[in-house]
Amino acid sequence: MASRRFVSKPPTGLSSEPAADDGIDPRFVPKYPPGKVSNRKALQLCREVERVLSMALEGELLRDLTVESSVPAPDSSRLLVTVRFHGLETIATKDILDALQTQHAKLRGAIAAAVHRRKTPELAFQVVR
Numbered sequence: 001m002a003s004r005r006f007v008s009k010p011p012t013g014l015s016s017e018p019a020a021d022d023g024i025d026p027r028f029v030p031k032y033p034p035g036k037v038s039n040r041k042a043l044q045l046c047r048e049v050e051r052v053l054s055m056a057l058e059g060e061l062l063r064d065l066t067v068e069s070s071v072p073a074p075d076s077s078r079l080l081v082t083v084r085f086h087g088l089e090t091i092a093t094k095d096i097l098d099a100l101q102t103q104h105a106k107l108r109g110a111i112a113a114a115v116h117r118r119k120t121p122e123l124a125f126q127v128v129r
Helices: 041-058 095-101 104-114
Strands: 065-072 078-085 122-128
Touching: 041 065, 041 078, 041 104, 078 095, 095 104, 095 122, 104 122
Parallel strands: 078 122
Antiparallel strands: 065 078
């Protein structure tokens, strides 16, 4: 009769102290740590909006803007877009926001063309110098 496989030596990976995962079948232990992303689709939308807006900003004041971030505020139906102004210090933030508001429909149209959603998110802008 053939000898058993583990009679001569114990299997590797045994520990002398009990752990939290003792007794769990190794097939059901996750291979990767769980992600911390709570709303992956909203974050994908934000990255796409950043990419589209960085190409769509054009005009006298808007060409000096760089899109820094966009975040859901409070959810993905409305986004807060943070832009950085690299132009002259004499131009007021209110003038930049007015220029963005003037181009608001065009910017949302560019987002709607790039993002395949039923409703295009509303945009709120924040200017950082």
